Amino acid sequence: MKHTTLALITLLIVLSALAQSPAAAAASSAIPGELLVRLRPGLQPTLRGGAFQVAGGPSADLTLLNRELAAIGGGDAALISPGSDTYRLTISSDVSPVAAAAALSHLSAVVYAEPNHRLVAQRTPNDSVIDQQWGLSNVQAFEAWDITTGGEIVIAVVDTGVDAGHPDLRGKVLPGYNAFTGGSDASDDNGHGTAVSGLIAANTNNGKGVAGLCWGCKILPIKVLNSRGGGDDASVAAGIRWAADNGARILNMSLGGSDESQTLRDAVDYAAGKGVLLIAASGNEHEAGNPVSYPAAYDTVVAVSATGNTDVITGFSNTGSYVDLAAPGVGLWTTLPGGGYGPPNGTSFSSPYVAGVAGLVFTLRPDLPSQDIACILKASADDKGDPGRDDAYGWGRLNALKALQLAQTYTGCPLNAPSPAPAPSPAPSDGSAPSALAPIPADSVGADRAYFPETGHSLGGEFRRYWQRHGGLAIFGYPTSEEFSEAGADGQSYMVQYFERHRFEFHPENPAPYNVLLSRIGDDILKIQGRDWFAFPKTGPQPGCLAFEQTDQSICEPFLSYWRSNGLEFDGRAGKSYAESLALFGQPISPPQTEEVGPGIFITVQWFERARFEDHGSGKVLLGLLGNELLRARGWR
Template sequence: MPARSGLLLLIIFVVVAGLPPVTPVQAAHPTDLIVKFAVPQDTTDVVRALKALKVEPLGEQTYLVRLPAGMSVEWAGNRIRQHKNVVYAVPDYERTITRTPNDPLRERQWALGTIAAYDAWDITTGGPIVVAVIDTGIDASHPELEGRVLGGFNAITGSTDVSDDNGHGTAVAGLIAASGDNGVGIAGMCWGCVILPIKACLSSGRCRDSSVISAIRWATDNGARIINLSLGGTLASPALHEAVRYATERGVLVVAASGNERAEGNAPNYPAAYPETVAIGASGYSDEVTGFSNTGEFIDLVAPGVDIVTTTPGNSYALATGTSFASPFASGAAALVMTIRPDLSSADVRCILSVAADDRGAPGRDGEYGYGRLNVLAAIQTATTYGGCPLGTPTVGGNPGFDPFARVEPPADDRLYFPETGHTLGGGFRTYWEQNGGLPIFGFPVSEEFTEIGSDGRPVTVQYFERHRFEWRPENQPPYHVLLSRIGDTILQRQGRDWTTFERSGPLAGCLYFAETNQSLCEPFLSYWQRNGLEFDGRPGKSYAESLALFGLPLSAPRVEETRPGTVVIVQWFERARFELHPDGQVLLGLLGNELLGR
């Protein structure tokens, strides 16, 4: 049987009342070629050499060459590649759909709570962002979508008929843009979005690369800000890759499902595996990556993809499972971000989704979760103050791709080694750590030194600790040559909590009052604050300025919180710390570095 080389509609289960289960189909062997020439070309020679039935343009010097029946596509490709001006001649690969029945529809949309959509909708429910759904078509008359589906394109026939004769496209579109707060059915991610429907897949779920390429280019040329591709296949094609680049180079965000073949070899899935796309895997009820979701270094994010309630043709609803239905959550979230920040580029929106994700699995980016599980609220909050992407490719010792969070062997030099976490501490960071509180204040290092892109858009050397994050700023005078992150403020933002809305204590007798935040600092937290701080005046004890430089201003009054499952303590939040009063009377600092990394 030929390799599964075509575009697969990435769906595993759908139950639709009245619709019988569809037997999974195998990818058909390609019968045509996609050919690109380096220069404008008279295709007469191609027709003559291959006895082509038809040559159809797909893009700049790119053509779909339909071969006569019985001609081997491999033989034809080899022959045409002998032409001196041929850039590539690749099969018109096919990707197909698999679909089997699942349990009956349930009333609850569990995924929305997991990705913090309800809180996000308090900020925005979306505006008229154009999201292209390249799929099996869309039922534009569905009550959840009616009035917000634009005129589309059938990339198979070249017509405007985008009716959905499979159901997959309508299911994807519903998750992106089903009307919310209308008393019926479900709520999609972006209630104000408009869908640009493009039919590139047959009723069987088969989608030729040539149709998908035409669909991507048409969507790009007709106003799409986002393209959702809930389809894929295991063989890369330069023609398909070129179409993806065509879109991204013109500012379109391309979101693609990672594939459902983890148990069948877990090969990279295209177009998701192209670096220009945002590749989305599927997570389950407990935030675990599902057993079917393809994994690998190409993964950017995961989103819920199990038992997802969505729309189907004929005013119906169904449960669906697969990475096909994780991808539209990310597309819808991107549309919400674009609604509140229409000035941002697609690269910025991609960065925001990544930065705001809830880290899962190994700390930092990994091959199962990518940057983490989608968090819509955090993405919108990040977008409101976004000034540049803080992500970069970690480098240690000049070696790109080095994992700074992986344990290392004890060093041969004088760097301090911590077997508890398997990390080292040296140079300016070690001196700063030792002089300003060491283990009680900062905790163990949980990474090596590496380079990130800072909030100012420039590379900066950083190191993460259990309770903090250091930035190396040699241009500043000590002790400000090492900067401490506003980690308390950052964690509160990640949790969707606005400290400016916290209850204010005001001035209290026997306490230290901070007019800037209208909060007071009282015992026993006050003594802890006064005993600790950065060292920069050379005098015994800690001055107000030294304590302030280490912890920052108080952001809350003391409050009872569950800091970890089963651990309830009194806490007070500061710009750079969280004080915790434990039952034994000890004041400890929260492990905010670990929490920032999702540990």
């Protein structure tokens, strides 16, 4: 067996282990049995008998590619268009396209490989007034609904009450609260709250009336304003507190006044402290002096100004330093009491647009606290005013699609004066330690990066997302360097970062999530130590153990349980599959053997391609600090 074949063999095992189940296939937009593969320019091969060939016989690159194709049942291939280097390739329907793409992407003949995904027409509900709801197109709601139409997120409407019998709200309104009577009758005797509620969560795709932004959301009606639309600090504060205590995840306040109240502030802070996302209209008094409006101006409230259908701030909309977002606020068709519909104007109707989109984001990321949902809404907004935040638009005009797209990859708020990751510096050519290994001060790190005082280093971008998704501190340890440029195993320079237990390598030529790769750090350290793992004794198959024919080694307890319990995250399902564990650790390349891991410290270890397992007794298995050892082996520590 040659050393150079092991990486290929490992990839083939990953593919065979990731044969997809019907349930997994149904949950994915990837078309079973197909890949899109772009080959290196200039190859221009032909496909014969399931193998790529070029004039003069197959090259070494194509030989490796053809081996992979045989493993995944590669068959016909055709260029997607004349002059392109990208092929539509058929593979076995039993093989996961995601796993197959990951394997092929590592090959030198391949620029990238990816599943071929289904695309569908945008989800368009059949509500009869949908063509007049210009605001939905403005905030890209139709595209957002292709991601989610919203779950049963409870949104409190602190207003004049709600007409729960309206055909487009029937079944959407929960038992509520009347701040004037202390009872549960939150009927609407004004109409304002009913209009707000329809924008948020009207019954959608029911062939009648209007579409709400969050199809699945529920309305918690809180009556704090009377039939003339008036209330006071006491009634509003009571309603806010009741909503916070009775299941509201989001609280919309299309109301306000120019006098600050400690009672109202206390209620807002109380709700925010319970994890409620509070959203309020900025006010409609711009032409009357543009006063500051409360509760919108409180720090824990998302304040919303109003735009027209050309994205210009309306003449009535209050503006100021407290404004966080803008949203449509003119001619918005919605529900009116008694089963009617109409197009009211005002920031009162901009605020529920934000509340409805917040419901979509909470549906997608129920794990996030309210302040992160607020950040997503702001950071994803379309910047329509002066660059950055301004007093008219805040962070920009609401965009539902971009909010959901950001939510899918969100790891931290980028708005708090973020600083870009430092440009990676190259490793010194004389073999001395890179400057990136020196600790950095905490105050030099932007809010979009995590700082670890334990090592004095930071983590951000794609490396941070990978670290968090695939095990974090327990698997990789703390970062022990900043990013810097270093030669990889193929001799090419890549951005890398060292951790206590590993080394990350960034490959921008690969599609996410395969643009971050793990080093073969176990193999690398053994080579530096002058130890040939091919010369290690072979265990072969053992009873109760997991055998690997390619290395003639087995994993037995207690290492086997640890290997099976950890791995990269491929499929989003609970637990770790064989392929996920293999992708993280690789195959065993030694038998269990006693080694000195510290001065006078002898324990049983087993080496893997990308790890070293250590038995610390009583079934406790830890990963060796191979990242640290690699730095020491290179004389950098």
